[in-house]
Amino acid sequence: MNCLEFAEKLQLTPLCEKDGNIEIEGVYIGDLLSIVMAKAKKNYAWITIQTHINIVAVAELLELACIIVVENMEVDNDTLLKARELKIPIFKTSESAYQVACRMAELGVK
Amino acid sequence: MADSLLKRYTYDVMANDFMAAGKSSSAIKSNLKSLGIDSDILRRIAIISYEAELNIVIHSFGGKLHCDIYENKIVIISEDAGPGIEDVDLAMKEGYSTASDSVRELGFGAGMGLPNIKKYSDHLEINSSSTGTKIVATINL
Ligand SMILES: Nc1ncnc2c1ncn2[C@@H]1O[C@H](COP(=O)(O)OP(=O)(O)O)[C@@H](O)[C@H]1O
């Protein structure tokens, strides 16, 4: 399933939808960038509470499918501008990382 | 010849410039990608260059990131203008970080940068004094 279909099923709010048609191949949850860098892989969805501009750099370098910001964290405007420039989809939700992860698992992402 | 430098890419990295942080690593990655470097190697290089770049941004007065391409290896070099790493052995320990609370809140400062650079390179040299830190990470092709 691609990011946009996912976002719709999970009722995530799209903040940047560019290139949202990438198939999600895995999920990583984390807020420490060095650990995400080492663990998340290409076409993974990244669930985090980080909203700072550098999340886009991490997603770009790892070629992640999308970033899902949880717990209703306010995403910086700089982050969104950068995400649109680099075509990194970002979605937002008031749910927790665990809730999102469970629903992703139910939808078949392993 | 296997050990002659084929190409060098160099990027300036500014201290505290979080807006641009990661840009040099991205540029290195796309250059190497266009050369047809294997995706596993690209991933390792991305981790190494990102961590080295971010260390210049967070911990140094500014510096440069180089990517040297040889026939049989890629070498990522970071050099900065100080203040240096006080105790390199300690800095290499997983979880050791002197990053400030404000930087930690943004997700930096896990203390995994240098350990990850070591883990993902085939050879690592670190030289540091108060006038600067130089990191040379080699990835064999
Ligand atoms: N280029 C550098 N200049 C000065 N100190 C550095 C540099 N790189 C790393 N350090 C020191 O080494 C520590 C460990 O680095 P690292 O493993 O990347 O963790 P982190 O960056 O998360 O703190 C840093 O907290 C800092 O004290």
Ligand SMILES: [Mg+2]
């Ligand atoms: Mg670091």
